[in-house]
Amino acid sequence: MIEVKNIQKQFGDKTVIEDVSASMETGRCNLIIGASGSGKTVLMKCMVGLLKPDRGEVYYNGTDFTNMDAAQKTQIRKEIGMLFQGSALFDSLNVEQNIMFPLNMFTQDSFATKLKRVNAVLERVNLAGVNKKFPAELSGGMKKRVALARAVVLNPKYLFCDEPNSGLDPQTSLVIDKLIRELTVEYNITTVINTHDMNSVMEIGDYILYMYQGKKEWEGTRKDIIFSKNQLLNDFIFASDFLKDAKDMRMLEETGKIPNERNMDELTRP
Amino acid sequence: MHQCNEIGFGSLGIVAIISVFIGAVSTIQTAYQLVSPLIPISTIAQIVRDTVILEFAPTLVCIVLAGVAGSRIASELGNMRVSEQIDALEIMGINTKAYLILPKIAAALLMIPLLVIIAMVLGIWGGRLAGTAAGIIPANLFDKGLTSEFTPYNVFFALTKSYAFAFIISSIPAFFGYFVRGGALEIGRASTKAVVVSCVLILFADYILSALLL
Numbered sequence: 001m002i003e004v005k006n007i008q009k010q011f012g013d014k015t016v017i018e019d020v021s022a023s024m025e026t027g028r029c030n031l032i033i034g035a036s037g038s039g040k041t042v043l044m045k046c047m048v049g050l051l052k053p054d055r056g057e058v059y060y061n062g063t064d065f066t067n068m069d070a071a072q073k074t075q076i077r078k079e080i081g082m083l084f085q086g087s088a089l090f091d092s093l094n095v096e097q098n099i100m101f102p103l104n105m106f107t108q109d110s111f112a113t114k115l116k117r118v119n120a121v122l123e124r125v126n127l128a129g130v131n132k133k134f135p136a137e138l139s140g141g142m143k144k145r146v147a148l149a150r151a152v153v154l155n156p157k158y159l160f161c162d163e164p165n166s167g168l169d170p171q172t173s174l175v176i177d178k179l180i181r182e183l184t185v186e187y188n189i190t191t192v193i194n195t196h197d198m199n200s201v202m203e204i205g206d207y208i209l210y211m212y213q214g215k216k217e218w219e220g221t222r223k224d225i226i227f228s229k230n231q232l233l234n235d236f237i238f239a240s241d242f243l244k245d246a247k248d249m250r251m252l253e254e255t256g257k258i259p260n261e262r263n264m265d266e267l268t269r270p
Numbered sequence: 271m272h273q274c275n276e277i278g279f280g281s282l283g284i285v286a287i288i289s290v291f292i293g294a295v296s297t298i299q300t301a302y303q304l305v306s307p308l309i310p311i312s313t314i315a316q317i318v319r320d321t322v323i324l325e326f327a328p329t330l331v332c333i334v335l336a337g338v339a340g341s342r343i344a345s346e347l348g349n350m351r352v353s354e355q356i357d358a359l360e361i362m363g364i365n366t367k368a369y370l371i372l373p374k375i376a377a378a379l380l381m382i383p384l385l386v387i388i389a390m391v392l393g394i395w396g397g398r399l400a401g402t403a404a405g406i407i408p409a410n411l412f413d414k415g416l417t418s419e420f421t422p423y424n425v426f427f428a429l430t431k432s433y434a435f436a437f438i439i440s441s442i443p444a445f446f447g448y449f450v451r452g453g454a455l456e457i458g459r460a461s462t463k464a465v466v467v468s469c470v471l472i473l474f475a476d477y478i479l480s481a482l483l484l
Contacts (some may be wrong), residue, residue: 085354
């Protein structure tokens with residue numbers, strides 16, 4: 001479980017995150033959503049320790065991570081896997097070496113044991129047999145899956161994903177979402193995902209934190225979103241008419257009515 | 271080892287070409303300026319030897335290396351920063367400065383003095399080759415001049431300079447690359463800036479070391 005308490009971060013005079021608190025539970029996909037510049041990436045960087053918050057704390061299973069010394073942080077970081085927006089695979093290493101990298105750093109296992117583990121995670125992300133390929137030879141979706149394999153190779157307790165679907169087609173995005181969800185449940189990981197992909201929100205959002213201009217504007221589950229009356233959230237999530245229609249159809253399914261002023265004939269016409 | 275290969279062997283070709291031509295040009299230009307019949311012709315070899323050892327091999331070669339190896343270091347680290355590879359290492363709890371920069375500095379300190387020694391040898395050989403090919407100085411006279419009044423301290427001085435320059439060539443570009451912010455354009459700018467600053471610092475250090483040690 002990860003708890004964020006009253007996090008505040010400023011860059012110069014600009015307050016990027018203001019008094020954000022949240023609780024992210026184990027075995028669930030916890031989503032941080034918000035428009036570009038809303039502070040979600042900064043919040044994630046504060047959570048993993050890439051940035052130090054000006055105020056507030058981050059707790060990993062009740063242990064205060066923010067005020068730990070470097071050696072203690074290293075211990076926690078061994079339990080963290082992170083999937084970066086651009087995959088962040090090491091260009092000079094092939095797929096096998098990329099995934100083996102954390103094993104080389106943190107285990108004393110033999111090469112054969114490490115290779116077995118690499119092949120197991122590669123198979124888990126449906127990429128068996130690409131061991132010797134270099135990142136430049138992979139598609140965007142494959143890079144994401146290799147990065148995901150590297151993130152989970154040490155069996156982390158915490159998985160952070162920064163915009164896992166950016167730059168991917170809808171079908172590949174769904175594959176990545178499905179993988180993240182399966183791995184979260186399978187390994188009982190506390191997963192935190194930074195996204196503005198609405199498919200992800202509706203597919204895997206067990207807990208959703210909506211950020212607006214650096215503040216926590218709303219929190220809830222993907223089911224709560226459908227019934228939310230928060231105008232800012234609705235404007236963000238259901239930005240297009242298509243998504244508004246989808247929301248209304250979902251409400252119709254759930255409650256048998258659409259509690260707004262939209263014309264139902266428009267929605268139900270063939 | 272990988273860094274030694276990148277910095278050392280990766281730059282060997284350009285260092286060899288530059289050294290041979292610098293030696294050759296030094297011989298021709300020295301001969302052009304030594305018009306007095308009172309000065310023995312073997313003096314050309316002495317002048318070429320000392321010029322190459324004292325200045326051309328350490329300083330000129332290191333300025334070229336600042337361009338070749340320095341820009342490579344800055345752009346490699348800059349690309350790693352921009353593509354979040356450094357963040358990925360930090361998330362794993364790795365001290366990225368020690369992991370990424372220290373091997374580059376160590377490799378530069380090991381390989382650049384070796385390259386400078388190679389440059390000295392090739393520079394003098396280039397001078398000998400040009401001298402005999404152009405009929406300026408016979409090979410036996412060149413060899414005679416080469417061995418007369420040789421000061422071993424000059425080699426020590428050149429190696430001292432090469433260690434100082436090696437540190438500049440590796441640390442300055444590493445700094446600019448490591449702290450780059452932005453995208454491809456900024457990587458290019460950081461790389462150019464790293465080379466310019468390194469070259470200026472090499473010239474400055476050259477002056478200071480010459481004033482202190484000679």
